Amino acid sequence: MSLFEDGRPFLHALPAEDRRALLALGTPRAYAPGEVVLREHDRTTFVVAITSGWATVSVETERGVRLILALRGAGEVVGDQAAVDHGSRSATVTALGRMEAVVVSGDRFRAYLAARPVATVLIMRQFSSRLRSSDGERRSLASEKVLQRLAARLVELAERTGHSGADGTITIDLQMPQHDIAAAVGSTREAVAKALRLLRGQGVVRTASRRFEVMDIGLLRLLAEGRATGEQIPVRPRD
Numbered sequence: 001m002s003l004f005e006d007g008r009p010f011l012h013a014l015p016a017e018d019r020r021a022l023l024a025l026g027t028p029r030a031y032a033p034g035e036v037v038l039r040e041h042d043r044t045t046f047v048v049a050i051t052s053g054w055a056t057v058s059v060e061t062e063r064g065v066r067l068i069l070a071l072r073g074a075g076e077v078v079g080d081q082a083a084v085d086h087g088s089r090s091a092t093v094t095a096l097g098r099m100e101a102v103v104v105s106g107d108r109f110r111a112y113l114a115a116r117p118v119a120t121v122l123i124m125r126q127f128s129s130r131l132r133s134s135d136g137e138r139r140s141l142a143s144e145k146v147l148q149r150l151a152a153r154l155v156e157l158a159e160r161t162g163h164s165g166a167d168g169t170i171t172i173d174l175q176m177p178q179h180d181i182a183a184a185v186g187s188t189r190e191a192v193a194k195a196l197r198l199l200r201g202q203g204v205v206r207t208a209s210r211r212f213e214v215m216d217i218g219l220l221r222l223l224a225e226g227r228a229t230g231e232q233i234p235v236r237p238r239d
């Protein structure tokens with residue numbers, strides 16, 4: 001189960017000549033924080049190659065709750081599914097902060113893939129890894145508790161986007177509001193807020209607006225792996 005793509009991002013894995021050729025087919029564009037890059041159910045087919053910044057990939061559930069499926073960053077391509085299968089958009093992609101990208105039409109992207117087998121294999125690899133991640137996600141939703149899922153998301157964010165301070169505290173650089181963290185856990189805001197209160201109260205994490213600090217990554221990993229539970233978090237003196 002992962003919010004992030006496995007392996008090297010698509011653009012970075014392409015041979016330099018293939019990468020240049022793809023970027024030359026499109027138009028550069030900047031997105032403001034919160035701007036929708038493409039919307040679930042729309043019948044558009046362009047692809048967006050992210051060159052800097054981050055985007056969330058999310059869907060609306062039947063209860064009207066937004067669920068974040070993935071985070072995509074520099075070097076990754078979104079909008080590839082409708083471009084390849086002509087279906088409607090499977091999710092909404094939204095710029096998390098300021099984001100820069102190159103937008104390529106669906107027709108051009110398909111012609112590009114037809115002419116460049118390396119790129120086609122990389123897109124297939126991306127689809128396969130997304131399927132694996134979705135399978136893991138279904139398993140986790142069926143079996144894991146909110147605290148475990150929250151811990152797993154925070155470990156992933158700390159490992160992929162964090163930096164360590166002198167005292168071992170890891171600051172998560174990717175600034176995500178708490179409602180986006182709840183949407184990535186796939187539970188109600190209340191349940192995530194309760195789990196977060198437990199972690200904060202015991203000194204495992206510290207939070208401020210859009211900022212997370214992990215003070216005890218070891219314990220957070222044990223919780224994420226289901227090898228510790230909320231009741232087992234040792235009580236620490238508050239600072």
Ligand SMILES: Nc1ncnc2c1ncn2[C@@H]1O[C@@H]2COP(=O)(O)O[C@H]2[C@H]1O
Pocket residue numbers: 038057069070077078079080081082083088089090091092093130134
């Ligand atoms: N589970 C997922 N993980 C990562 N990216 C996804 C996932 N689901 C959809 N996307 C991306 O979001 C895009 C929405 O538009 P498309 O369906 O054209 O293409 C989709 C993918 O690029």
